[in-house]
Amino acid sequence: MVEDLEARLKKAMARAGIDVARLARETGISYQGIRKQYDGKAKTMSAETAERIANVLGCDKHWLALGEGEPFPAPDVNPPAPTETPFLPGFEKxxxxxxxxxxxxxxxxxxxxxxxxxxxxxxxxxxxxxxxxxxxxxxxxxxxxxxxxxxxxxxxxxxxxxxxxxxxxxxxxxxxxxxxxxxxxxxxxxxxxxxxxxxxxxxxxxxxxxxxxxxxxxxxxxxxxxxxxxxx
Known part of the structure; x- marks a missing residue:
């Protein structure tokens, strides 16, 4: 059985330990907008919204928005060494x-x-x-x-x-x-x-x-x- 949008969002939020208020704050999306998705009042999610939420929750954006693919990508056991630091220590955005x-x-x-x-x-x-x-x-x-x-x-x-x-x-x-x-x-x-x-x-x-x-x-x-x- 394919999970609906509401269930997928709640699953990802529970896994990340993030509530509605914090998700709104960290994504820059209004509290009302996140609450609407969380309460199941929104049946679809735009690609931009899905990407912003997925980046915070650590889930796959396509799975979140459409229910397709794996929900949580497997971590790369051998990640490439960073070539540059976008922000100096203490100056993270x-x-x-x-x-x-x-x-x-x-x-x-x-x-x-x-x-x-x-x-x-x-x-x-x-x-x-x-x-x-x-x-x-x-x-x-x-x-x-x-x-x-x-x-x-x-x-x-x-x-x-x-x-x-x-x-x-x-x-x-x-x-x-x-x-x-x-x-x-x-x-x-x-x-x-x-x-x-x-x-x-x-x-x-x-x-x-x-x-x-x-x-x-x-x-x-x-x-x-x-x-x-x-x-x-």
Whole structure:
């Protein structure tokens, strides 16, 4: 009897000792997407998804997606010696999820209350820990910033690395904020009277708002790094 997709996935996950949350994290696929496969609500699996999951679980991608072939390839008893080391010791890559959500630097973008992952970008965990000092490597996310109100600090469309473990702006910096069901990327500074001042960096469109408690504003994370793209 041929196992169905749900049974094959659960078998591979049990063998690898990996649960749904960890599989989602290590593949860069959304938790909801993995859960749908795990619960048997998805009857098929794309080749790309199968390859990403198989690489993490150590199973055969064709077996996982189609039920064909051997589920777990036999290990090579005489593997060839590596010709090069893709990452120096301590600089192995960390796959940071890239969210489909974006943050606006102007009038606000849609709510990112539910993370939707479109892929992952590699980052050195050694570099991230030493340079960025995040609350935790598992809290790092990539998003796109759109608009021109932060021009000069980063540009429209730049990829931003955000620490979603930061839920309160304890130090001055650039933060992802949620207000009125919209998402903003703004600079936040605490004044001496204790109130927070929210502003834009672009002097041409500079606006300053003081948070006095009349509007509920949530901190969704702190922007730690911006990848600035420059056309050459």
């Amino acid at each position: 960390l796959a940071v999820p890239l969210l489909a959500n974006s943050g606006s630097m102007g009038d606000g973008d849609d709510d990112i209350g539910e993370e939707v992952m479109t892929g992952a970008l590699p980052v050195s965990p050694e570099w991230a820990t030493r340079t960025l000092k995040p609350t935790g490597l598992q809290n790092l996310r990539f998003i796109h910033g759109y608009g021109d109100s932060m021009k000069g600090t980063f540009e429209d469309g730049d990829i931003l690395l955000v620490d979603i473990g930061v839920r309160e702006p304890r130090i001055d910096g650039v933060y992802v904020l949620e207000a009125n069901d919209r998402i903003y990327i703004k600079r936040v500074r605490q004044r001496m009277d204790g109130n927070y001042e929210v502003s834009s960096d672009n002097p041409k469109v500079r606006t300053v708002d003081v948070l006095d408690g009349s509007i509920e504003v949530k901190c969704r994370g702190r922007v730690l790094w911006a990848w600035n793209g420059t056309k050459l």
